[in-house]
Amino acid sequence: MLTEAQAWQVLKQIPDPELPAVSVCELGIVREVRAAEDTVTVVVTPTYSGCPATQMIEAAIRTALQDAGCAAVSVETRLSPAWTTDWLTPEARAKLRAYGIAPPQAARPELAQPLRFVPPAPRCPRCDAPDTVRLSEFGSTACKALYRCTQCREPFEYFKPI
Amino acid sequence: MTYTPHLEYVLRLADNALILGQRLSEWTGHAPVLEEELALANIALDLIGQSRLLLTHAGRLEGARRDEDQLAFLRSDHQFRNVTLVELPNGDFGRTVLRNFLVSAFQREVWQALESSRDRELAAIAEKSLKETRYHVKHSADWVIRLGDGTDGSHLRIQSALDYLWPYTAELFTENPVDNEIAAAGLGVAWSSLEPAWENTVRPVLMEATLAVPARTAFRSRGKLGLHSEYLGHLLTEMQHLQRTHPGAQW
Numbered sequence: 432m433l434t435e436a437q438a439w440q441v442l443k444q445i446p447d448p449e450l451p452a453v454s455v456c457e458l459g460i461v462r463e464v465r466a467a468e469d470t471v472t473v474v475v476t477p478t479y480s481g482c483p484a485t486q487m488i489e490a491a492i493r494t495a496l497q498d499a500g501c502a503a504v505s506v507e508t509r510l511s512p513a514w515t516t517d518w519l520t521p522e523a524r525a526k527l528r529a530y531g532i533a534p535p536q537a538a539r540p541e542l543a544q545p546l547r548f549v550p551p552a553p554r555c556p557r558c559d560a561p562d563t564v565r566l567s568e569f570g571s572t573a574c575k576a577l578y579r580c581t582q583c584r585e586p587f588e589y590f591k592p593i
Numbered sequence: 594m595t596y597t598p599h600l601e602y603v604l605r606l607a608d609n610a611l612i613l614g615q616r617l618s619e620w621t622g623h624a625p626v627l628e629e630e631l632a633l634a635n636i637a638l639d640l641i642g643q644s645r646l647l648l649t650h651a652g653r654l655e656g657a658r659r660d661e662d663q664l665a666f667l668r669s670d671h672q673f674r675n676v677t678l679v680e681l682p683n684g685d686f687g688r689t690v691l692r693n694f695l696v697s698a699f700q701r702e703v704w705q706a707l708e709s710s711r712d713r714e715l716a717a718i719a720e721k722s723l724k725e726t727r728y729h730v731k732h733s734a735d736w737v738i739r740l741g742d743g744t745d746g747s748h749l750r751i752q753s754a755l756d757y758l759w760p761y762t763a764e765l766f767t768e769n770p771v772d773n774e775i776a777a778a779g780l781g782v783a784w785s786s787l788e789p790a791w792e793n794t795v796r797p798v799l800m801e802a803t804l805a806v807p808a809r810t811a812f813r814s815r816g817k818l819g820l821h822s823e824y825l826g827h828l829l830t831e832m833q834h835l836q837r838t839h840p841g842a843q844w
Binding site for chain 2: 477479480481482483510511512513514515566567568569570571572573577591593
């Protein structure tokens with residue numbers, strides 16, 4: 432039997448399978464934890480509809496809580512409100528930058544822009560130069576775009592605001 | 594098999610996403626450059642993810658204990674409700690991104706309107722899908738302009754793609770009883786009402802791409818009524834092969 436606070440402590444140790452630098456809590460995927468009787472219920476909001484990591488995250492949550500002594504684990508999916516990169520914690524942003532991924536800018540203003548609007552480029556996570564160019568709207572995963580720094584010439588990934 | 598209007602409507606959304614996602618996944622390993630390989634695969638992944646949520650919802654509405662897999666892999670072509678536009682072969686890269694543009698601009702209007710659906714599950718799926726679809730519109734609009742206003746060769750090819758695809762876009766907005774019932778019940782938006790908003794997105798981009806938009810003709814495809822082109826059967830043969838050969842197979 433775990434308390435809610437203990438369950439949160441366990442969940443904070445679970446890395447995101449695609450972005451191991453940050454935990455699933457720091458990404459804002461875990462929305463709620465309820466502990467009642469012998470069951471811990473974890474409410475999860477998926478990042479992208481087709482994200483292959485979603486099922487891995489659910490499995491990791493079950494395993495981690497069971498290993499911590501929780502008899503029954505229930506993982507619920509909550510779609511609304513939809514996940515946004517605005518839920519990333521400040522710690523997660525710093526960790527992403529240190530990992531070489533430019534953290535997302537604020538999501539809301541960008542979404543309201545007209546179709547042909549080109550948002551301000553992210554700063555290079557390596558040399559912090561402001562001059563970067565977009566190579567592709569989609570990177571190695573749906574949540575990232577591909578950029579290159581015009582100063583240090585290094586390519587890097589940018590976590591897209593959504 | 595008869596579907597209720599509610600189920601029919603959700604299946605149209607689900608099948609549009611599923612079939613276009615399946616078509617785009619055909620590009621894996623064949624795209625002209627690596628960046629576009631990743632982009633098309635990621636867009637396909639978004640669409641298939643959306644269709645999973647929608648098919649799961651459709652299965653609950655149907656109440657016959659069918660899950661997303663059974664609905665995707667064990668229906669025949671006449672039971673699919675996607676518009677014909679999404680089942681047409683990919684053609685070249687230009688036709689593929691042009692179709693993505695025409696379809697995602699439409700989906701964006703649909704998701705926006707469905708955010709206020711009285712069907713709370715559908716509204717939640719719409720809210721989530723809208724964010725992804727915005728990126729699809731942006732990506733494809735960029736390419737349509739780049740190819741249309743590009744070289745003589747790229748212009749010629751994407752213009753012929755527009756001539757080929759345009760007649761099929763009429764189906765998106767044809768009126769029908771399902772649409773009207775759904776709109777009257779507050780469950781969704783009648784697709785026929787979305788044409789002006791769609792044109793407001795599509796025409797400026799096609800104009801910037803220096804493309805000539807063909808005139809509307811009397812031709813109407815009828816995929817959303819279950820009357821498909823021969824292409825869907827071939828697509829399903831490949832997509833459903835495993836479940837048809839080994840029913841219930843899991844991995």
